[in-house]
Amino acid sequence: xxDLYAAGTSNGIRARIAVEECGLAYKLMPIDLAKGEHKxxxxxxxxxxxxxxxxxxxxxxxxxxxxxxxxxxxxLYCAEKSGKFMxxxxxxxxxxxxxxxxxxxxxxxIFGSLFAVLRxxxxxxxxxxxxxxxxxxxxxxxxxxxxxxxxxxxxxxxxADLSLYAGxxxxxxxxxxxxxxxxxLARWADELSARPAIQRAMKF
Ligand SMILES: N[C@@H](CCC(=O)N[C@@H](CS)C(=O)NCC(=O)O)C(=O)O
Numbered sequence: 001x002x003d004l005y006a007a008g009t010s011n012g013i014r015a016r017i018a019v020e021e022c023g024l025a026y027k028l029m030p031i032d033l034a035k036g037e038h039k040x041x042x043x044x045x046x047x048x049x050x051x052x053x054x055x056x057x058x059x060x061x062x063x064x065x066x067x068x069x070x071x072x073x074x075x076l077y078c079a080e081k082s083g084k085f086m087x088x089x090x091x092x093x094x095x096x097x098x099x100x101x102x103x104x105x106x107x108x109x110i111f112g113s114l115f116a117v118l119r120x121x122x123x124x125x126x127x128x129x130x131x132x133x134x135x136x137x138x139x140x141x142x143x144x145x146x147x148x149x150x151x152x153x154x155x156x157x158x159x160a161d162l163s164l165y166a167g168x169x170x171x172x173x174x175x176x177x178x179x180x181x182x183x184x185l186a187r188w189a190d191e192l193s194a195r196p197a198i199q200r201a202m203k204f
Contacts, residue, residue, distance in 0.1 A: 002026040005046065006053040007033050008204030010108050014071040014166035015053035016204075020197040021162055022082035026055075030204065057081075071166070072104040075159050085159045092154065099153040099160030106138050107167040115174070135171065135178050139185060146184035150191075157192070165192045169202065 004019055004026050006012035012031075019026040031037045031052050038050050046054045047069040055074050060066030068074055079085045087093055114131035117123050142164065145152070152160035168189055172179050179185060192198055 001058050003029050003056040003058070004053065005029045005031050005043070005055070006204075007031050008202075009033075009052070010111060010167045010170040011051070011071040012053050012204070013169060013201060014104070014108075014163055015055065015074040016201040017162045017166055017198055018071075018075040018078040018159075019055070020201040021195070022078040022084050023197075024078055024082060071108075072100065072163060075100075075104075075163055079159050085157065085162060087154075087156070087158065096153040096158045096160050099158070100163055102138070103152065103160055103164035103167060107135065107164065107171075110135050110138075111167060111171055132175070132178060135175075139168075139179050139182055142188075143182035143185040146188045151188070161188075161192060165189065165198065169193075 002019055002024055004015060006015050006028065007030065016028070031043070033052070037043065038047075038052055043054075044050060046056065046067050049069065051069065053071050053074060054067065054069045055077070057066045057068070057077075066077075068077055076086075087096060110131055114128065114135065117127050117131065142152070149155060151157050152164055168179060168185070172189070179189075
C-alpha cells in the first residue's frame with residue numbers, strides 16, 4: 001500500500017495520476033497547503049523541502065518502505081513498479097524520456113513561476129508576458145507534434161502523456177488562453193481526460 005501526500009496542484013495531480021494509472025493500491029493523504037500542513041515536523045521528515053507530492057510505499061523494493069518526493073520521480077517509480085507506461089524497446093525509450101522531461105521540467109515550473117508572479121500585489125507585466133509566451137510556445141510545439149502522432153512520444157500512452165496532462169489540466173483551468181486554439185493538443189487532452197483513472201486522479 002502506498003500513502004500519497006498530495007493536493008490538487010499540477011505536481012500533486014501528476015503523482016496521483018501515476019498511482020491511479022499504474023493501478024497501484026494507495027491511500028490519499030490530502031495536504032492543505034493553505035493551512036501549512038506541508039510544514040509540520042512530520043511532513044518535513046518526509047520531504048525537508050516542504051513540498052507535495054510525497055509517497056510512502058510500505059512495500060518498496062525488497063519489501064522495505066520507500067519515501068519519495070518529486071512528482072516525476074514518483075511517476076517513474078510507479079511505472080517501474082507496475083511495468084506500465086514505459087516502452088520495453090530500448091530504441092523507443094529516449095523519445096519518451098525527452099517528452100517526459102519537457103512535460104515535467106519545461107511546462108510545470110514555468111506555470112508555477114507565472115502564478116507566483118501573478119500573486120504579487122503588482123504583477124510585473126513584462127515578466128507575466130514572458131512566462132505566458134514561453135508556455136504558449138511549448139504548447140504550440142506539442143500541438144505540432146500531436147498532429148503527426150497520437151501521443152507525446154509515439155502512438156502509445158506513456159509517462160510523458162501522464163506528466164504533460166497534469167500540467168495541461170491545471171493550465172487549462174487557470175489560464176485557458178495558453179492552450180486554446182491548438183486542435184491537436186485539444187484532441188489529445190480529450191482522449192486522456194476520458195480515461196477513468198485520470199478522472200479519478202483529478203478529484204481532490
Ligand atoms: N519539483 C517538485 C515541485 C513540487 C512543488 O512545487 N510542490 C508545490 C505544489 S505544486 C508545493 O508543495 N508548494 C508548497 C510551497 O512551496 O510552499 C515536484 O515535481 O514534485
